[in-house]
Amino acid sequence: MNKIDFVFAEEISAPVHKDLRHDSAHKHVSGEADYIDDMVVPEGTLHMAAGLSDRAHADILSLDLSEVEKTPGVVLVMTHKDIPGHNDIGPNHRGDEPLLAEKRIEFHGQMVFVVVAETREIARAAARMAKFTYHDLPHATDILDARKLGYKMVTEPLTLSRGDAVSALKKAPLRIKGEMRVGGQEHFYLESHIALAIPGEDDEITVWSSTQHPSEIQHMVASILQIPVHAVTVNTRRMGGGFGGKETQGSQFAALAAMAAKRLNRAIKFRPDRDEDMTMTGKRHDFLVDYEAGFDDEGHILAVKANYAARAGFSSDLSGPVTDRALFHADNAYYYPDVLLTSEPIKTNTVSNTAFRGFGGPQGLVGGERIIEEIAYALRLDPLEIRKRNFYAIEGDERCLTPYHQKVEDNIIHRIVSELEESSDYQARRKAIIAFNKTSRVIRKGIALTPVKFGISFTFTPFNQAGALVHIYQDGSIHLNHGGTEMGQGLYTKVAQVLADEFQVDIERVKITATTTTKVPNTSATAASSGSDLNGMAAYDAARQLKERLYAFAAERWGVPVAEIAFLPNRVRVGDEEIPFPHFIKQAYMARVHLSAAGFYKTPKIHWDRARGTGRPFLYYAYGASVSEVSIDTLTGEYQIERTDILHDVGRSLNPAIDKGQVEGAFVQGAGWLTTEELWWDDKGRLRTHAPSTYKIPLASDRPRIFNVKLAEWSVNKELTIGRSKAVGEPPFMLGVSVLEALSMAVASVADYKVCPKLDAPATPERVLMAVERLQAT
Structure with missing residues (x-):
């Protein structure tokens, strides 16, 4: 490489903090990006369809599947009796979310059986030929109806408290009281849920899943099949959108496809159509917010008491942490001197609601903004003035403590708004x-x-960890794999930038392969906005290990101090010599330097005591x-x-x-x-x-x-x-x-x-x- 090459390389080098196109952007717009339904499937692949209930709440008295089984092209029909392991796919393992319904139907569209056939069209047509006999039961699809029927909460509620909100409300010179409905939301990702299961030898199974949480799919498949987790490989190259809807909800499709694949020893694809996907999968939680607030004649909030009730659906799923996070963000950017916040994740006869972008935080925030708005109208003031008068103070002021007792130490909302x-x-x-x-x-x-103001970190502390695997090959090309998934948000590009920056090479030299459970185990979901934070730091850690080895190699090989070694754009300076990166790596290989590293990162400082409602759930x-x-x-x-x-x-x-x-x-x-x-x-x-x-x-x-x-x-x-x-x-x-x-x-x-x-x-x-x-x- 001559001097001109060095200059050109320096100009095109791709470190962090630069505008770079999404690694698959050109494929998205041209249609070249491969999703699971675009993959070339093995010969003999069969297709699966779901048999759904048409009741919201009922006992199944009888189920006649004879016409389904007799349909030409149908290979297999499975019910809950065919599940080898535990009939539960709930992420909390509470035993309240069956993969296939047994005797009780809990929502309209619940899966009761599946059909495996030669084509998807045959499987779907056959699934509609089942004959049910039901005993109908009272049902509740709304929060208020659920309360009337005496439905219980699907998980333990949370209480956040500081000071004495009840007494402070009584003493407040002015008060408001009201309720607000905050609607749910369909994820409406462009690619519906899909799973392709390919059987292997012995107990092995490989599943391609459109999921934000490959490790969750891995664990659920292993549980359903009663096999060790190491026997299940889950791969995810990209998703056509997720928004939280593919954090837990993909388990049912992957587990059933894997179950049929092992039973028939043939590849199985399970792709519901859009109507089925929207009927069968959870959404953003609807909320009913009951609130009271006390304030003075200048609009300063003195006390807040609020209950956040959520339409959870028939099982717990993620309703506990979702309603927790709603309370964490009920204050938004405002300081409440005395506060009492409670959650109420109530059971309903609807599909179990799940994660959605913001994970309950938006619903909590909207409730808080309604309080601000009501105070403004009561005082005939611009709501912006009420907002500014109640902002958390800058660091060091006493008005910095949240309802969950975390101090706000990085407050820049005053400058942002100004x-x-x-x-x-x-x-x-x-x-x-x-x-x-x-x-x-x-x-x-x-x-x-x-x-x-939005807190960043998983509130379930163990999820705040990530791993990455980095290989450098003899030609200087770099292979990166981490636990994060790509759903169009650009995570792969960002983490590749981190690696390119550390080694000072062009971004094209870094290859990120499909997320797979065989390379980085025990991964967390790509959720809670933590993908770049966690996986970027894990990749950085792997790069740091490799660079330490390469520094030691160069110091010994060329007899120079480490201080005289530096990674420059597409080259390495060792003393007075500058060596092209590929040549440098080739010499390291010849010297038997280990050119592979597993990186790891865990978020520091965070801790959370849910029982007491105190801690530091967020890093920033x-x-x-x-x-x-x-x-x-x-x-x-x-x-x-x-x-x-x-x-x-x-x-x-x-x-x-x-x-x-x-x-x-x-x-x-x-x-x-x-x-x-x-x-x-x-x-x-x-x-x-x-x-x-x-x-x-x-x-x-x-x-x-x-x-x-x-x-x-x-x-x-x-x-x-x-x-x-x-x-x-x-x-x-x-x-x-x-x-x-x-x-x-x-x-x-x-x-x-x-x-x-x-x-x-x-x-x-x-x-x-x-x-x-x-x-x-x-």
Whole structure:
């Protein structure tokens, strides 16, 4: 390599903190990205379909599968009696989530049997030929109905308490009390759940699964088949979206495919269609928030008491930790002097709800913002003023303690909000909107600025660990494998950047292969926004080990001090000599240097005592704020997001281009959750919004007409995270709250802002119209 090559390499080297395209972006847009359904399957592969119940709550008196079994092309029909191991796929191992229903049906669409046939079409047609006889039981699909029927909570509730909220409420000069409905949300990933199981010799089985948690799939398959975990290999190259919906919910498809594969000694593919996927899999939890707050005449919050009840579904799944995290974020960015927060994850006859981007945090935050909004309307003040008066203080002030007794030590929300308020020209625009609303008969406008403070780490402490495996081959190419999964969020690219930066090589030299349980064991789910934090640090640790060996080799081989050895772009300087990276690695191999390393990382400082409701569940907080302006038609309730400005904190970004895309996507998804995405069950307990034709996700035309997104480039994580970056997956989701709050202002204008509209979420056009008519009648 000559001097010109060195200069060129230095220019194209791909360290962290640079804009780099997603490693599969070109494949996504061209259709070349291979998903599980694109894989070439082994000859003789069979296909599976599910036999579903058509009752919400009933006992099965009889089940006739004779017509199913006689269908030409059907190879096998399986019920719970065919399960070799434990009929339970609940992630908490409480025994409350059967893989296949036995005698009791708990929700409409519950899986009772599966059909294996020569084609998917045959299997699906045959599955509909089963004949059931039921004894119907009372059912509850709603939180209030579940309470009336005496349904219990699916897991132990959580209480967070500090001070004496009850006494403080009684003493407060001003009080508000109310309730708010916060709707659920369908994940609507582009790729539905899918599993391909390929049998091996002895007890071995390989499963390709669209999952965020390969180790969870591995454990569930082993449990169902009653084989050791080491006999199960789970592979995941990429997912067509996950958003939390593929953290636990893929177990049923993988386990059944594996069960049939071992029984028939043939490959099995199980892919439900979109309607089945939406019917059979859990969603974001619906919440009913009951709240009380005491405050003074300047809007300072003195006490808060709130209960967060959630539609959990028929089993526990992740409802416990989801409702826990709702309480962790009920304060958002605000200090509550005296506080009492309780959760109520209540059982319902619906599919068991599960993880969704934000993991309960958004629901908790929305409830907290309703309190702020009500106080503002009670005092006839701009909600932004109430927000700023109640922000957590900067480090060192006594107003820094959360309801779970963690001190907020990295608070930058004051600066975030101040900068956004100025850059978005919020104050002038709000005055202009108020003036517009005074003269406009039909169209009304609203504007809101809302903050986000979101804690980062798994609240289940053991999940805060990760491993990585790094090989350097003789030609200097690098192979990377870690426990994180790629669902379109750019994790693979970011971790590859970490490795490229450490070795100072071009990003193309680093190859990340499919996530597999055979290379990195006991992995955590790619969730809780922790993918880059955990896996990036694990990869860094592996690189550090390799570099230490290479430093020692070079020092001995060339007889120079370690201080005179440095990794430069695509080369290594040893004393006065500069050696191309591939040549250097080849010489290390010839000297028998071990060129493989397993890295590991565990998040420091965190601890959590759930029984006492105290601890430090989060390593740090990510912050952000958004300003949204909307216009509504008071005759129809229809609305448009006119403009949104966002300033979001990702620390020192590993990849600003990817992070900005995550912020934009999260905002749109969050706004969709709070406006158009509505889940609806009929009186028979059937989910009727189970297809693209009945469930409205945001379209391209629903995005803000003006959309300004900026990262807080001055932010640097105080904690020793990878590259001093911060998580980006979940925190910006809650920026969509500004749309709900802006809609509320627009509605309130019809009554001269004297009454808080108390919009439930989602604030669909119907709800907006009803709120307008309600306020006009006052």
